[in-house]
Amino acid sequence: MKQIKVGFIGSGGFTRKFHMVNAKENTKLTIHAMMDVLEETAKSAAEEFGAAYHTTDLDRLLSDGDIDLVIIATPHNTHAELCMKAANAGKHILCEKPMALTWYDCRSIAEAVKKNNVKYTIGYNRGMAPLILEARKRLDSVPAKRMIYHRIQAYFSPGHWTHDPEIGGGRIVSEGCHIFDLLSELVPAPPVCVYASGSRFLPPEMSKMLDSAIVTITYADGSVGTTLIASAGCKTFPKEATEIYADQHAISISNFVEMECHGFAEEKEVMTLPAVDKGHKLELDLLAEAILEDKDPPNNLQKAARAAYISYCAMESLDSGKAVPLKESDYAV
Numbered sequence: 001m002k003q004i005k006v007g008f009i010g011s012g013g014f015t016r017k018f019h020m021v022n023a024k025e026n027t028k029l030t031i032h033a034m035m036d037v038l039e040e041t042a043k044s045a046a047e048e049f050g051a052a053y054h055t056t057d058l059d060r061l062l063s064d065g066d067i068d069l070v071i072i073a074t075p076h077n078t079h080a081e082l083c084m085k086a087a088n089a090g091k092h093i094l095c096e097k098p099m100a101l102t103w104y105d106c107r108s109i110a111e112a113v114k115k116n117n118v119k120y121t122i123g124y125n126r127g128m129a130p131l132i133l134e135a136r137k138r139l140d141s142v143p144a145k146r147m148i149y150h151r152i153q154a155y156f157s158p159g160h161w162t163h164d165p166e167i168g169g170g171r172i173v174s175e176g177c178h179i180f181d182l183l184s185e186l187v188p189a190p191p192v193c194v195y196a197s198g199s200r201f202l203p204p205e206m207s208k209m210l211d212s213a214i215v216t217i218t219y220a221d222g223s224v225g226t227t228l229i230a231s232a233g234c235k236t237f238p239k240e241a242t243e244i245y246a247d248q249h250a251i252s253i254s255n256f257v258e259m260e261c262h263g264f265a266e267e268k269e270v271m272t273l274p275a276v277d278k279g280h281k282l283e284l285d286l287l288a289e290a291i292l293e294d295k296d297p298p299n300n301l302q303k304a305a306r307a308a309y310i311s312y313c314a315m316e317s318l319d320s321g322k323a324v325p326l327k328e329s330d331y332a333v
């Protein structure tokens with residue numbers, strides 16, 4: 001079987017814990033190269049995961065004809081340029097969220113990906129978490145509109161670049177997009193309106209911008225999804241939780257590890273996974289399969305653009321204090 005050779009762009013904390021481990025375990029993939037602007041980071045990742053080489057030279061990696069797929073996990077202000085360069089070099093792409101920090105850049109990425117006919121997946125893994133897939137299976141039998149709540153609270157070390165508008169773009173754009181995608185995957189109708197309310201909850205030395213908000217999305221079928229994004233959170237409390245209500249059915253998922261479903265069977269159903277699973281493994285496997293079999297990749301350009309666009313509308317709403325209407329054609333790429 002042909003194996004897909006992977007080059008990693010950015011060898012930092014998250015990709016090392018998830019994408020590198022998952023790529024190493026996946027027989028469809030071979031880890032070929034590690035690139036990072038910090039040589040020591042690329043070198044230690046190459047040693048740990050058995051890559052053929054490490055480099056700080058992006059052009060070396062992108063001109064390596066052996067590499068089929070690049071996995072980009074770098075600070076958010078670099079995603080647009082790296083994706084466009086990778087697409088122009090003919091590489092398939094898994095890029096971590098957010099797609100980009102501006103809508104203009106999202107459109108430019110989409111153009112480059114389409115022009116070069118490469119596969120593109122954005123790292124909105126939550127919709128592929130096993131318990132979310134279990135919830136969706138049950139919800140398929142309930143045609144009623146949905147009311148959904150998702151909490152994403154987090155603790156940040158002082159000065160983390162996420163809260164720097166130039167580098168991270170802030171949590172609403174850079175992490176909210178994950179959840180705006182998740183809500184939109186749980187509702188079988190397009191989003192039509194976004195309203196957000198929030199402010200900076202962290203002290204100024206920890207955050208240079210608005211960092212926390214409650215964002216509500218209304219869907220064309222009357223469903224409503226709300227996301228609580230708290231940055232002044234606590235690391236001992238579970239980061240995420242999802243509650244879904246539809247026509248006398250209820251599903252509650254705690255941190256992608258425990259689920260209770262009520263109203264689907266006579267007795268309440270309880271599922272507990274051996275460990276938190278947010279869907280990273282399945283996401284990479286589906287992308288590998290899409291490359292090998294020339295199929296549509298998971299979390300493709302259209303899905304990437306939908307949640308990115310919602311995140312920019314949320315920022316607009318935070319600024320204006322008003323709800324922002326949207327339609328499918330606004331975020332078509």
Ligand SMILES: NC(=O)c1ccc[n+]([C@@H]2O[C@H](COP(=O)([O-])OP(=O)(O)OC[C@H]3O[C@@H](n4cnc5c(N)ncnc54)[C@H](O)[C@@H]3O)[C@@H](O)[C@H]2O)c1
Nearest residue numbers: 009010011012013014015036037038073074078096097123
């Ligand atoms: N999908 C998820 O669940 C999830 C969770 C956490 C983080 N992430 C995303 O992963 C990405 C990386 O986050 P992290 O927490 O690992 O950050 P990090 O700071 O730990 O790692 C980033 C790495 O990128 C390197 N880097 C910076 N600029 C670069 C460039 N131009 N080219 C190559 N390398 C460069 C840095 O030296 C660093 O090693 C971000 O997009 C983040 O949003 C996703």
